[in-house]
Amino acid sequence: MSEHSTYTPSTGIERWLDERLPIIRFSKEHLMDFPTPKNLNYWWTFGAILAFMLVAQIITGVILAMHYTPNVDLAFNSVEHIRRDVNGGRIIQGAHAVGASMFFFAVYVHIFRGLYFGSYKAPREVLWMLGVIIFVLMMATAFMGYVLPWGQMSFWGATVITNIFSAIPIVGDAIMQLLRGGFAVDNPTLNRFFSLHYLLPFIIAAVVVLHIWALHVPGNNNPAGVEVKEKRDTLPFHPYYTMKDLYAVVVFLIPFAWFVFFAPDILNHPDNYIMANSQVTPTHIVPEWYLLPFYTMLRAIDFNVLFIDSKLGGVIVMAGSMLILFVLPWLDRSPVRSGNFRPMFKWFYALFVLNFLLLMYLGAQDPSIAIMNVLAKIATAYYFIYFLIILPVLARIETPRPLPVSISQSVLGKAH
Template sequence: MSEHSTYTPNNAVEKWFDDRLPVVRFAKEHLMDFPTPKNLNYFWTFGAILVMCLGIQIVTGIILAMHYTPNVAMAFDSVEHIRRDVNGGRMIQAFHAVGASMFFVALYIHIFRGMYYGSYKAPREILWILGVLIFLLTMATAFMGYVLPWGQMSGWAAQVITNIFSYIPIVGTPLLELLRGGFTVGNPTLNRFFSLHYLLPFVIAAVVALHIWALHVPGNNNPVGVDVKSSRDTVPFHPYYTMKDLFGMVLFLIPFVWFAFFAPDILGHPDNYVMYNSQVTPSHIVPEWYFLPFYAILRAIDFNFLFINSGLLGVIFFGASILILFFLPWLDTSKVRSGNFRPMFKWFFLIFLVNFIALTYLGAAPAEGIYVILAKICTAYYFIHFLVILPVLSRIETPAPLPTSISESVLGKAHA
């Protein structure tokens, strides 16, 4: 129980309940009255939007699991059965499929917002690490979900991506066979992926709870990156930010619902509407769009280095491209959090953003000609940004003067 609690039970029943399980007190202190910087912009609403997206995915996923059959002979037909015969099945499946893409849209915006405003800097390192862990778990969950429709792209994506493990020395092949449940992608693979795809969202929800807990220890970062100096710098989370978050959610739901109702298949690959056939290889195997930047990095490494062959080297770069995010708090040692006050960082961040979008495009392009060369250049810049540019900028950059407080920043804008 908090020493500074403002919650007072209204009656004897509420007091009895509060003495034994203070849920209402907790909600009032940590959700409603939680002091939040008064200058948060709409980029901060994407945390709440992601919680909403996770809820949509879990609810629609549970309903779909009631009708899906995880068997290679029936999986493809069971998805068609859901879309055609189950009451509301077409919309539930559309919201789940579109929801995966919308989840990653919100997730990438949330990550890039954190990178620009320095939300990974002390004392928020654990908050950032838990966020990257959520990103990893979400990628694993989405990949396994992509396999479940058992179309051509699903099955072949499973073949290509799981084959990554075979390049790892000693433990690679046993891991591959454990994941697939055999020597090739088949019925045991589908059963494993279905089980894990159903389980992992609940693991993600648990890590999200830790993520929110880790946020409430130091409090929110803010656009100017200045610590809260007094109560004048903050407002209660409710009603100010609950209303702002709800407004952001409604705006986000407009394209979400449009895609689900009018273009639910636009983000899918045509080959995935043909049942998986291990004897017929698609002309161009691509994963879903949200994996493309990292897939481009994997394909860009087509050369040997010393005693490391191209396959293992590709896997190393592929894994490092995600794992490097865990170390971002220690790679960028600048004392200034917000990119708004870092003139050089601002431009390099923009270049990094363009580079990431280019990797997304190159991941979908054929692995030939100029596309391979561009993928190599973009991959090199991806790592240079983290390992060279950020550490050097931390030492040579002269940041702009910071406001003395959040209130000064807000009032300065009001008077400008």
């Protein structure tokens, strides 16, 4: 029990539970009464949106697993069975498929908010690194889920992505065969991906708990980027931010519901509604939109560098594009967190966001078109230049605007 607790059990049952498992006391002290900066805007509500989406994906996924058959001869038809014959199956399957896209949209907003407001800087490095781990686990989960319908894109996407592991020296072939369960994508591959797709969301949920724990140690960052200095800088999380988050979740559910009810298939590739056929290769193998930026980087490296061939080079660049996020807190040494007070940083950050969207667009284009190939190389180069050169240099040469003395000053405009 906390020495400074303000929680007092009001009923006999609460007192009995509080002496044995103080879960209500814990939620009161660490969730409801958690002191939160008073100037958080709606960009900060995406954390709650992501928590909601994770729960929604787990619930719909468990229900779908009850009707899905992980067998190469039956998987495609079992998905059609869910959509056509299971009560509510069309809505549940649509909510799960659309939910993956909405989940990634929210996580990209969450990440880019963190990049702009410097949420990765001390003392929040571990919080940021846990977030990157969640992001990588999400991509692995989403990719394995994309394979399960066993359409053309599912099969050939699994073939291409598992094949890139063979580029790793010495152990590459062994890893590829372990993932596939053999020498080619077949029934063992589907079984492995189904098992991992079911397991990984629960691992994500566990890391999310650590992520929230790591958030509660230093507290929230805020748009001003200054630490809490006095009690009047904060508000209790409940009811102020619970209501704000709830409102944001409801607004977020409006486009989510529109997609589920009116256009559940609009984000999927048409070829994935054709049963997988190992004898017919699609014209262009395209992953889901949220994986496209990293797929572009993988394809952009089509040249050899010294002893590194193009295939291994692509794998290194794609892996590096995610691993570089882990060391970001030590690349950006600027003492100012918030981009609001960094005039030069704003322009490079805006270019970085546009560059990322360009990478996403290029991933869906034909790489044999020369201009697309050149743009992919330029966009990939800027992605790494931003982290490895621009941010470290800006920390040395940029003159930031004066910071407010406190959060209250940034909210009220002057100290009172």
